[in-house]
Amino acid sequence: MSIETDTKDRILATARELFHGRSYADVGIKEICTLAKVQKGSFYHFFPSKQELAMAVIDDMSDDWAHGFVAEAFDEALPPIERLDYMVDAVYYWQKAAKNAEGRMPGCLFGNLALEVSTRDEVLRARLNAVFEKASARFHEALEQAVELGEMPPLDTAATATAMLAYLEGVILLAKTRNDPDVVRILGPAIKSIRIEQRHQN
Amino acid sequence: MSIETDTKDRILATARELFHGRSYADVGIKEICTLAKVQKGSFYHFFPSKQELAMAVIDDMSDDWAHGFVAEAFDEALPPIERLDYMVDAVYYWQKAAKNAEGRMPGCLFGNLALEVSTRDEVLRARLNAVFEKASARFHEALEQAVELGEMPPLDTAATATAMLAYLEGVILLAKTRNDPDVVRILGPAIKSIRIEQRHQN
DNA sequence: AGTATAATAGACCGGTTGGTCTAGTCAAGC
DNA sequence: GCTTGACTAGACCAACCGGTCTATTATACT
Incomplete structure (x- = not known):
């Protein structure tokens, strides 16, 4: 082993970019291979199927997130509430940069994939x-x-946390549909206003 | 004219169901034709392209919404705030019924399509x-x-309205990903807590 | 009755899809 | 030097894609 090839990484990076910028179904393996300068044979040596590739892409981006700006935003050194604003800001600047680079707001890879594939x-x-x-x-x-x-006053922190994530995904969805990152900047901060009281049992 | 055919309606209804339950890219015209018991020739007589079909589906469902439970929920006779709860309830029961019928939560057709196609x-x-x-x-x-x-205290009603819609879409997204309509029931009511103050200029 | 036109039927098209298969290259271990 | 196994190369496949085309039928208008 340790033949030091970056083939797998190139495939992963290319697939991630294409899936994020377009969609799972719209991007073919051939296209990924061409852009990554890899042949079909190599592709199927590393990934048994397109589905497995998608899994790898999800894990890859999830790791990047966890160690990237999500880790920054949720830094324990920051006051808890500021972390929410930091997260919103990070999303805004990211989406804005992506739009400037490619002309279109890609939105959230996870949200995109979730709505596209989770029924099948x-x-x-x-x-x-x-x-x-x-x-x-x-x-x-x-x-x-x-x-x-x-x-913050006492509240159902678990439910409220999920609600905040939902709100963030929803804001990104609307911003993508309007193709305008400013939606994130304007609506985002209201994430702090979301509250779910304790004791809704269940 | 007035040959009284329901061919076009059958195509529309079938496409709507399939697009909603799966995705735009995943559903082919051939499959729509088969399920709607229509031939290719008839299909392309009524719809010039798959894209035009999607437009028609969007308009169709949008009309159904506007005159269906959205109209009920936002009935002027109801106290304004109750309308929000009504809307959330309607989404919950709808999604729950759909899941019971098909085993999977389809989510919101518009949100699904938006994330899938709006970049291309x-x-x-x-x-x-x-x-x-x-x-x-x-x-x-x-x-x-x-x-x-x-x-309600004075607030930026326009921005808050958009924020609430975003929240609703986000909740549906998360519920679909968890394949559990209860997410809507639990997180939904918090839509009333969202607030964006006036004067953020821009 | 005759004609125009809306609607239906389905064979057909080039291109693409995810995936397979065989042949061959390359470096490491014996 | 030979073998082994990871890796690369790319031809190949059946199935399917959105869309076109011609032929035929059914209906409305004159």
Whole structure:
């Protein structure tokens, strides 16, 4: 082993970019191979199927997120509530940069994939759901601390965390549909106003 | 004219169901024709292209919405704030019924299509954006009245209306990814907590 | 009755899809 | 030097894609 090839990485990076900028169904393996300067044979040596490639792309981006700006935004050193604004800002600047570069707002890769494939691919759906649950957990931590510090009144922090994630995804969806990152900037901060009271049982 | 054929309607209804339950790219014209018991020739007699079919489907469902449960939910006779809860309830029961019938939560047709096609089809993107703007207007009316009646403090009703729509779409997205309509029931009511203050200029 | 036109039927088209298969290259271990 | 197994190359495949085309039928108008 250790033949030091970046073939797999090139495939992964190219697929990620194409899936994010367009869609899962719209991007073919041939196109990925061409852009990544890889042959079909090599592709199927590393990935048994398009579905497995999608899984790898999801995991790859999920890792990048967890160690990238999501980690920055949810830095324990920041006041909990500021973390929410940081996250919104990060999304805004990211989407704006992507639009400037490619002319179109790509939105959230996970949200895009989730709506596209989750009715016909249980495995991918479950994977994407896990990504959302991990993201929700970051919101949850922040809310728990905010309540603890008295910066927020007591509330159902778990449900509110999920609600905030939902809101963020919804804002990105609308912004993408309008092809205008400013939607994120304008609507985003209202994420802090979302509240779900305790004791809704269930 | 007036040959009294329901061919076009059958195509439309079938396409709507398939697009909603799966995705735009995943459903072929041949499959639509087979299910609708229509031949290719007839299909292309009524619709010049798949894109035009998608437009018709969007318009069709948009009309159904406008005159269906959205009209009910945003009934002027209801107290403004109750309309929000009504809307959330309607989404919940709809999605739950769909899941019971087909095993999977289809989510929102408009949201699904928006994320799938808006990076590669300007025409469809614009159409979907218009649908969202119309929906946002209903929220706006309700909020304006709520403020007028003193049921809500003054706020940027236009921005808040859009934010609420975004939240609803986000909740549906997460619910679909979890394949669990209960997410709508639990997170939905928090739509009333969303607030964007006036004077953010721009 | 005759004609124009709307509607239906389905064979057909070039191109593309995800995926397979065989042949061959390359570096490491013995 | 030979073998092994990871990797690359690319021809090939059946199935399917959106869309076109011609032929035929059914209906409305004159």
